[in-house]
Amino acid sequence: MPKPVLKKIVEEADGVYQSILKRRKPRMHMPVRALANVRYSPKVGYFELIGKRKERTLTVGTVKTFAQSLKMMALSKDLIQGDDIASKREAYYISKNWGDARFDEQEESDTVMDDIEAMFEVNREQLGFIPEEHGGEVAGRLTVIDRDDKGKPLAIDCTRFGSGAYSIPISVEHLKFESHAKFIIAIETAGMFQRLVKHNYWKDANCILISMGGVPTRACRRFIRRLADKMRIPVYAFVDGDPYGYFNIYRTLKAGSGNAAHLNQFFCVPIASFLGVTPQDVIDYKLPTHPLKDVDIKRAKDALRNDPFVKHHTEWQAAINQMLKMGVRVEQQAFAKHGLDFVVKDYLPAKLKNPKKFLP
Amino acid sequence: MPKPVLKKIVEEADGVYQSILKRRKPRMHMPVRALANVRYSPKVGYFELIGKRKERTLTVGTVKTFAQSLKMMALSKDLIQGDDIASKREAYYISKNWGDARFDEQEESDTVMDDIEAMFEVNREQLGFIPEEHGGEVAGRLTVIDRDDKGKPLAIDCTRFGSGAYSIPISVEHLKFESHAKFIIAIETAGMFQRLVKHNYWKDANCILISMGGVPTRACRRFIRRLADKMRIPVYAFVDGDPYGYFNIYRTLKAGSGNAAHLNQFFCVPIASFLGVTPQDVIDYKLPTHPLKDVDIKRAKDALRNDPFVKHHTEWQAAINQMLKMGVRVEQQAFAKHGLDFVVKDYLPAKLKNPKKFLP
Numbered sequence: 001m002p003k004p005v006l007k008k009i010v011e012e013a014d015g016v017y018q019s020i021l022k023r024r025k026p027r028m029h030m031p032v033r034a035l036a037n038v039r040y041s042p043k044v045g046y047f048e049l050i051g052k053r054k055e056r057t058l059t060v061g062t063v064k065t066f067a068q069s070l071k072m073m074a075l076s077k078d079l080i081q082g083d084d085i086a087s088k089r090e091a092y093y094i095s096k097n098w099g100d101a102r103f104d105e106q107e108e109s110d111t112v113m114d115d116i117e118a119m120f121e122v123n124r125e126q127l128g129f130i131p132e133e134h135g136g137e138v139a140g141r142l143t144v145i146d147r148d149d150k151g152k153p154l155a156i157d158c159t160r161f162g163s164g165a166y167s168i169p170i171s172v173e174h175l176k177f178e179s180h181a182k183f184i185i186a187i188e189t190a191g192m193f194q195r196l197v198k199h200n201y202w203k204d205a206n207c208i209l210i211s212m213g214g215v216p217t218r219a220c221r222r223f224i225r226r227l228a229d230k231m232r233i234p235v236y237a238f239v240d241g242d243p244y245g246y247f248n249i250y251r252t253l254k255a256g257s258g259n260a261a262h263l264n265q266f267f268c269v270p271i272a273s274f275l276g277v278t279p280q281d282v283i284d285y286k287l288p289t290h291p292l293k294d295v296d297i298k299r300a301k302d303a304l305r306n307d308p309f310v311k312h313h314t315e316w317q318a319a320i321n322q323m324l325k326m327g328v329r330v331e332q333q334a335f336a337k338h339g340l341d342f343v344v345k346d347y348l349p350a351k352l353k354n355p356k357k358f359l360p
Numbered sequence: 361m362p363k364p365v366l367k368k369i370v371e372e373a374d375g376v377y378q379s380i381l382k383r384r385k386p387r388m389h390m391p392v393r394a395l396a397n398v399r400y401s402p403k404v405g406y407f408e409l410i411g412k413r414k415e416r417t418l419t420v421g422t423v424k425t426f427a428q429s430l431k432m433m434a435l436s437k438d439l440i441q442g443d444d445i446a447s448k449r450e451a452y453y454i455s456k457n458w459g460d461a462r463f464d465e466q467e468e469s470d471t472v473m474d475d476i477e478a479m480f481e482v483n484r485e486q487l488g489f490i491p492e493e494h495g496g497e498v499a500g501r502l503t504v505i506d507r508d509d510k511g512k513p514l515a516i517d518c519t520r521f522g523s524g525a526y527s528i529p530i531s532v533e534h535l536k537f538e539s540h541a542k543f544i545i546a547i548e549t550a551g552m553f554q555r556l557v558k559h560n561y562w563k564d565a566n567c568i569l570i571s572m573g574g575v576p577t578r579a580c581r582r583f584i585r586r587l588a589d590k591m592r593i594p595v596y597a598f599v600d601g602d603p604y605g606y607f608n609i610y611r612t613l614k615a616g617s618g619n620a621a622h623l624n625q626f627f628c629v630p631i632a633s634f635l636g637v638t639p640q641d642v643i644d645y646k647l648p649t650h651p652l653k654d655v656d657i658k659r660a661k662d663a664l665r666n667d668p669f670v671k672h673h674t675e676w677q678a679a680i681n682q683m684l685k686m687g688v689r690v691e692q693q694a695f696a697k698h699g700l701d702f703v704v705k706d707y708l709p710a711k712l713k714n715p716k717k718f719l720p
Contacts, residue, residue, distance in 0.1 A: 085558060087551040090696035096648050097697060132551045137527045146522025149560040154522045162506025162514045163534070167497045167527035170554045174523070191447040191492045194530045198445060200509040288456045336450035337457060 045270025079128025136168035136220030140202030188239035241277035242329035274359035289328035405630025439488025496528035496580030500562030548599035601637035602689035634719035649688035
């Protein structure tokens with residue numbers, strides 16, 4: 001249970017209270033949330049905050065935001081103590097009963113929530129706040145340990161779902177895991193996930209399959225991260241061979257994004273590596289392709305110029321330049337040209353013989 | 361198993377073959393797929409085809425499409441016999457090995473697939489073709505019977521997922537069900553679904569919760585339909601109180617859409633009724649609202665004028681006029697204003713005392 005957060009909230013609130021008792025202006029401190037306050041260290045593996053902080057002092061001008069911050073902290077405390085959760089949207093509606101401190105727009109409540117998240121340096125799920133959307137399906141050699149309604153452990157065996165799957169909940173902080181799997185494959189499309197499930201690929205390969213369904217949600221990324229940390233097994237990404245798959249999906253999964261840097265330490269999966277589809281796969285497997293669109297070319301060139309992750313990895317620079325030279329993108333499902341089971345019987349086994357050759 | 365489809369494919373192909381042996385031009389017949397070929401009958405509950413048919417004769421001009429149709433039928437036959445599935449995208453890539461009959465764009469292969477689906481008057485899942493996306497989570501008093509990799513029955517108990525859920529597979533034709541639930545609630549947002557799961561709402565209410573995640577996918581609609589048919593229990597829709605929730609989500613779930621009328625008989629849930637959120641709920645429960653956007657007003661007025669479903673139900677006309685007069689829309693999560701468990705402890709129990717009052 002996230003008791004340390006509870007302690008932090010009480011301490012912060014107590015600081016404000018003591019200041020008031022001493023007739024001093026109460027203050028709260030939180031990190032500046034901007035790219036200017038970020039550093040990329042390949043060793044750490046994700047974008048980190050460099051420590052610039054802003055101060056919120058109680059004045060006539062800040063009284064409403066100050067009150068809202070305290071009310072939001074109180075709500076978080078209630079949620080944690082009551083083992084409850086509230087979506088961002090619900091938190092906004094709850095504020096309708098806060099009198100003058102109520103939020104007029106959800107944007108305002110989201111901002112205050114982000115501030116608090118940054119202030120306590122936790123992800124908001126640890127504060128009891130959950131996103132609206134989830135996403136992420138799991139099948140394979142994994143038992144998830146959740147709790148039943150009496151708080152007792154509830155084992156969910158992800159080998160026992162037939163053609164279906166385990167749907168990752170919006171909040172995953174309380175989950176525990178048991179597994180003897182050798183690795184995790186994080187898959188871009190629901191179609192490819194279903195293909196691997198159909199062939200019970202996880203059974204012979206002794207692995208865990210996770211469908212990200214496009215850019216992975218916070219819940220999905222956090223789930224993969226906690227699972228990889230806990231089980232100490234590698235994570236291989238299997239996405240479309242185009243700039244969207246390389247940067248919007250894989251790079252976000254592995255190293256995070258610039259505009260939510262205070263969260264990257266919780267949501268990134270630095271040990272992830274890139275199984276495919278690579279530009280070289282197009283040649284090696286004679287895959288059908290599509291021409292790069294203008295937006296693909298722009299995204300690829302931007303990445304070469306500006307993406308700190310790409311700038312640190314010459315292998316990625318080479319792969320992007322190869323793609324640009326070939327002028328084509330490729331989809332995961334292109335392997336179907338060689339038969340529906342080609343990806344299971346040929347491509348994945350061949351690739352997995354040498355994961356050290358995967359792109360970083 | 362969908363053996364009748366297999367028989368239909370063989371018969372149709374045999375007809376073509378016999379025509380050729382007799383040196384006659386082979387023909388295939390399929391229904392015209394357009395709104396002009398559709399009727400709405402409230403008794404049936406979904407938009408129906410009225411029987412106009414088009415003919416595809418083998419000529420110099422149609423030879424490629426004709427060959428593609430036959431190849432697609434052959435692929436379907438292989439899939440059904442091999443108990444396999446192919447996504448629309450995979451089917452397109454498979455055609456890359458069909459020589460001159462290969463498709464250049466997926467649009468072409470999708471069209472041929474739609475024609476075949478209409479020709480045999482089945483949904484394409486019965487032909488072994490699956491959509492790319494799925495969606496739809498389930499929790500509550502339901503056991504889904506799938507098959508394991510040896511074809512043996514595999515029971516999936518949807519009461520045993522903790523805070524997670526059972527993720528509906530892309531193809532649901534083979535699933536069987538066991539349940540003593542009294543009803544199904546089909547929920548628009550993942551956030552509200554998670555709220556009801558969090559409180560184990562299904563337990564006391566003895567029901568099945570299904571998260572549609574916005575407009576329900578084919579797999580999700582088909583799942584609800586098959587479940588409702590099999591269990592003979594009512595389906596209640598619980599969505600946002602706005603035109604998008606009323607028509608794009610609820611109307612699609614219940615009566616289908618105009619441009620895929622040959623499918624409505626498989627995908628609609630005519631017995632569904634509308635639990636909420638209604639415009640009257642806004643008044644009865646003093647809910648926080650948002651002003652209607654221009655697109656909401658346009659959508660509502662369009663529905664009053666042109667939607668055959670709305671034109672048949674005076675209750676819906678009254679509800680829409682009430683919403684337009686109030687000038688506001690409301691979200692499912694607005695109940696949080698009265699506390700996070702209000703929806704579970706007050707709203708749903710009060711509403712469910714009288715399902716006959718639900719909007720049709």
